[in-house]
């Protein structure tokens with residue numbers, strides 16, 4: 001990863017160790033480009049160093065020359081250290097911050113940064129682009145899968161490159177726009193490659209939510225706990241043309257599925273027991289908008 005290129009192991013400086021006021025959940029600096037960066041959001045202290053240097057290149061030289069006293073002097077001179085709540089435990093160096101993406105920083109008409117696009121099955125590749133809309137849940141931008149190829153066994157996938165976990169809590173806001181074959185919106189997790197992952201999706205044409213595994217390219221639904229062989233996810237209203245929230249919480253072999261803050265069902269499965277990426281998914285000719293993708297690792301560090 002880029003930050004690893006930027007900071008060789010022996011060059012890493014644990015800035016946060018030298019700023020005892022820094023506590024979990026509070027803004028670290030008042031620098032304009034960093035004021036939304038939150039200690040608990042960051043994967044590690046190295047991540048913080050990297051982001052600080054991207055936003056303020058002059059910090060890099062200070063960090064790389066290990067002149068921490070100079071760095072702190074700079075920060076103090078800028079009045080940079082914000083007031084912090086007292087009494088909270090510092091964020092552990094190993095804490096893995098959540099992925100929170102509102103797509104506001106991405107260029108409209110282009111694919112979002114740090115995502116990889118692929119397609120399970122057949123048919124056209126997906127077209128995942130950032131779009132400006134009037135009713136975005138956050139800001140003015142959303143991510144849309146815009147290709148309407150109607151190949152039935154076609155699953156465009158867009159996964160984040162920087163996030164990796166086994167146990168996860170992933171949620172996303174979605175709005176089905178069009179689709180005659182399907183109007184689907186899905187979350188993938190423990191994504192190993194385009195042919196091996198878990199997926200839960202809501203479908204506005206079928207009005208149901210179903211959890212599947214895709215193993216060696218073959219998709220098969222996993223039955224909710226307490227249901228029989230004939231079950232197929234859960235029937236529930238999935239409104240087309242409106243924003244809803246889909247969420248999955250995966251712990252060990254148990255996956256909880258939520259729609260619009262309502263828990264729908266649980267599934268148990270042991271097919272994929274290791275860590276993987278997380279991201280978004282659609283099916284066939286579904287044109288679907290997404291916003292506010294959040295993925296939190298629940299793995300112990």
Ligand SMILES: [Ca+2]
Nearest residue numbers: 102138139141
């Ligand atoms: Ca947004």
